[in-house]
Amino acid sequence: LTTAFAQSGTCVSATQLTINGACGSGTINGTTGLPPTCTGWTRAEYYSFTITSAPQTVTITAVSGTRNLAIGLFSGSCGSLSNIACADADNTNGVQTETITATNLANGTYYIVAGNTRNNDLALTSICITSPVAPANNLCTNATALPCGTTNLAGTTVNTANIAHGTGCSFISNYGVWYTFVGDGNPTTITTNPSFDIKLSVSTGTCASMTNIV
Numbered sequence: 001l002t003t004a005f006a007q008s009g010t011c012v013s014a015t016q017l018t019i020n021g022a023c024g025s026g027t028i029n030g031t032t033g034l035p036p037t038c039t040g041w042t043r044a045e046y047y048s049f050t051i052t053s054a055p056q057t058v059t060i061t062a063v064s065g066t067r068n069l070a071i072g073l074f075s076g077s078c079g080s081l082s083n084i085a086c087a088d089a090d091n092t093n094g095v096q097t098e099t100i101t102a103t104n105l106a107n108g109t110y111y112i113v114a115g116n117t118r119n120n121d122l123a124l125t126s127i128c129i130t131s132p133v134a135p136a137n138n139l140c141t142n143a144t145a146l147p148c149g150t151t152n153l154a155g156t157t158v159n160t161a162n163i164a165h166g167t168g169c170s171f172i173s174n175y176g177v178w179y180t181f182v183g184d185g186n187p188t189t190i191t192t193n194p195s196f197d198i199k200l201s202v203s204t205g206t207c208a209s210m211t212n213i214v
Contacts (some may be wrong), residue, residue, distance in 0.1 A: 006046065011078035014046035014111055019058060023128035025152045028064075028114055029121040035113040038072035038086035043122055046113035049129050055104040055161050058131045062114050065120040071098045074111040081111060095125075104162060133161035134178055139163070140207035143178035146190075168212045169201040 001166070010033040034041045049058070061073050070088035074081040076143060088095040112129075116122035137144045138160045160175045176199075181188065192198045192205055203210040 009011070011046050011081065011111060011128075014048040014078075017047050017049045017112075017129050019049055019051070019056075019129050019131045020133070021129075023126040026062065026124050027121050028116050028124050029192060030141045033113070035072050035074065035083075036081055037083040038070060038088070038115075039111065040088075040117040041070065041113075041115040042117060042119050044113050045124070047114065047127060048109055049112070049113040050109045051105050051107050054107040056131055057101065057103045057128055058105060059099060059101045060112055060127070061097065061099050062127040063125040065092055065093070065095055065117045065123040065125050065181070065202050067118045067120055069096050069098050069122060069124070070115050070117055071127075072115075073100050074113065075104055075108065076111075078111075084110075091117065102210040108198075134159045134161055137177045137179065140165075140178045143180040146179050148181070148184070150189075164205075165201075166210055167201040167203050168210075169199070172199045182190055206208055 011031070013022060016117070023098070027046050028043045029043050030043060033046070034044050036182060060071060060073060068088070068091050070086070072086045073084040075084055082123040085100045086100055087098040087100045089098060106120055114124055114125070114127055117205065129179060136142045137155075155177060157175055157177055162174045164174055165172060165176060192200065201212060202214040203212045205211045
């Protein structure tokens with residue numbers, strides 16, 4: 001889905017985009033408020049997006065129908081932007097795509113500048129922000145319940161984020177998923193797929209304060 005949002009040539013009135021939401025499009029024709037880095041701009045428009053579930057990886061993909069498209073990603077605030085990345089892989093005129101992927105972004109608002117390095121307006125076909133969707137139990141607070149007798153429960157660690165697990169087990173990666181069960185005083189056996197090098201730990205307590213058992 002691509003939506004023609006009102007374009008903004010200044011940071012303070014940046015067009016808001018949503019991660020994994022509708023893409024933007026329009027004409028890049030702003031000649032004021034050109035970004036502090038990613039030099040060579042003659043036209044630029046500002047977009048913004050907000051991260052609330054850090055750390056997060058995002059990919060910005062912009063497609064143009066004319067001129068030479070370039071994009072830049074910035075953190076900070078208007079008037080004091082800090083460049084994260086620039087992209088101008090194709091510096092010819094015409095249909096082209098520019099992409100920036102940024103990993104482990106913290107919570108906050110980020111700004112994208114889409115621009116042209118030629119002395120003409122640019123037709124922006126689309127600008128999209130996507131992010132891999134992590135499994136719900138990537139967070140301890142969303143741990144998947146394992147009632148006694150659970151069998152053949154499928155799961156994945158694909159797209160999990162780098163979040164400190166706090167179990168005290170240094171051999172376990174921060175990229176993982178959580179499960180929970182209630183003990184009844186009897187021995188409990190947990191078995192995983194032996195086809196993978198899976199690491200497990202068992203802890204008691206709360207997500208904020210754990211005591212490792214195994």
